[in-house]
Amino acid sequence: MTDERTQVVIIGAGPAGLLLSHLLHLAGITSVVLEDRDRAHIENRVRAGVLEHGTTEILEQVGVADRLHREGLVHEGIELRFDGVGHRIPMTELTGRHITVYGQQEVVKDLLARRLADGGDVRFEVADVQVHDVDTAEPSVTYLAGGVRHRVVGDVVAGCDGFHGVSRAAAGDTLHHLDRTYPFAWLGILVHAVPRTHELIYASHQNGFALYSMRSPEVTRLYLQVGADEQVESWPEDRIWDELALRFGLDGEPWDPGRGEIFDVGITPMRSFVTEPMQRGRLLLAGDAAHIVPPTGAKGMNLAVHDALLMSRAIEHWYSTGEETLVNSYTTDALARVWRAQHFSWWMTSMLHKFPGDDQFQHRLQTAQLANVTGSRAYATALAENYVG
Template sequence: MRTQVGIIGAGPAGLLLAHLLHRAGIESVILEARSRAYVEDRIRAGLLEQGTVDILTETGVGDRLHREGLPHEGIELRFDGQGHRIDLTGLTGKRVTIYGQQEVVKDLIAARLAHGGPLLFEVEDAAVHDIDTDYPSITFRHDGQAQTLHCDVIAGCDGFHGVCRDAMPESVLRVYERVYPFAWLGILASAPPASHELIYARHERGFALATMRSTTLARHYIQCRPEEDIADWSDDRIWAELHARMAGRDGHSPVKEGPILQKGITPMRSFVAEPMRHGRLFLAGDAAHIVPPTGAKGMNLAIADIIVLARALEAFYRGQGTALLDAYSATALRRVWKAQRFSWWMTSMLHRFDGGDPFEHKVQVAELDYVCGSAAGSLTLAENYVGLPMQMG
């Protein structure tokens, strides 16, 4: 097999890259280890920045997003039993949209298959070779047969546990990581959302978040210990904890109960691998970085990587040289680290750390009070939350 760009991973990053390359007349092949059903059904983040919505709309895969997505013009920060609204649109002129990552994946897969682009699911034993040369390749097994994909460039969009990052020489790769002493217990419930906008709650018992997937599906999270067993959390215990953390000073909680359809515990970490490029191998999305979900940056950061990479590849194939490809890692990492800073800040401001230090609690409340009471503080949160401008070089 021969193509111009070999893409490993059919998540939002890999699929969007293939879509943008197709529109530019550049050939690509996508290799995915999982089945199509698994990729389309796995539940992931569901908040899109304004820039993500714009790129999906401009490239023709935003119709269902605009029909079914839930635009939000603000968020609520709740602490000391009181809610404070941050007017995202009033402060920035932009908004965010609730639309599940799996829905973005479905839209991009449909677009890929509609124009006949190669997309191979259930690929086994993928490995990259000769990334230090102008003739890299990917070996893999598909339908029981060993195959080799020869290409000009390899895009590693295969996630945190994929093979691409490990293919980079240890001598050039530097990893930055922080593992947090808490996790999120998340539920999907057949119930109306607690509010028409997201509620981020800082409580002495720990953080809580009330969000949604639709007008009839609520998505809620509560801070817990990473080592906890989900079996120890009955439905009644989960609802009781959500009500306690979301309650106002009058004791009322906006959370509405319903049958819990899914629940699980997700550890929290910050992770960055530098550089995001070695030779003809380019990393994007979770293969290169992980952010704690507090700032809602994960998928949006992957999309931002892809916009930079796709434009660099388009310039390369138009005979404009390798300058943008050479700058890819530095360009992407500037945004990555800004997103890491914001996600770390939101996480540090809203979560209860080990020991429940009263001094720390007072400082966090003071920080939240400043953010909500200061025009400058509110604007800082808002412009990061809706998405910083794209950097192209």
């Protein structure tokens, strides 16, 4: 086994892990990033695409937003569509802030390019990652690469390896998991087509929810609510397009979403999940390793970025002062934002989706809530504040 030492060992080269490594580098703190996939995989896996105003500001401040400003799509509002009528929520008018549509894989490309240009230590295709001794002053991570076992010792291990990663399991039964599974899923498609609208459309329909989004001036991203156990094979292209047209309908007529070549189809389960605490000893968790939110609120990547920022500040404060105050309060500081995002995502989900059964009482409540949100400046401002961050 090879042995080496760094200050922070980071597991996972997603947005949280790469941003954390970059922030630590700017503070003069060394790190090693371990990733079980290859570079091409992490740079091309399609994930979230909405950046809060504050997330964009963070990326600007750390010098990785040049391409984002060139290619990102700035949105100053969203549309809520129900009962065949569209209602715009003017987010920038209400809050002075906006969102930017820019794919998570693009953020990863920008962060990774910067880390490698700065001499960052990012190791791909590592296997059998294991976390050790998190309750001691010298936690370590071991892994296999090139047929050799390696061991990296640090002062802190940052678990940024997602919901299915090894980090959360390494904390054992000291963590408490709170979760909720929703009785539906999202079928998502990526389409080579010029978007028909300049802002996102959230549609509530008697057949279920639909979302019109985009990834670039040439690529649209659309979602349909489907059953929790639905299979992609049950949704041929014609059925997808017909259902989208129906759910986005205006004034009793189908609305053409702009057909094009579908080049990616997938089904995403809907769930909420929070780990409390988000740390054990010298192991700190960030992003999907600690929490999952329904995508309706567009909060997943934004929470990961915020976790990385809090964690970097805590670690930098510890090294500069010798005090572990911010490290010890990391969970409390992070969860305040996590639970607010969980509530907003749950609220958007429960307001816009069709729940199992023909519950007309529930439907009337949802319609009344949508009418309140679109008819009241106070309600609309509350939605806008949460959406832009």
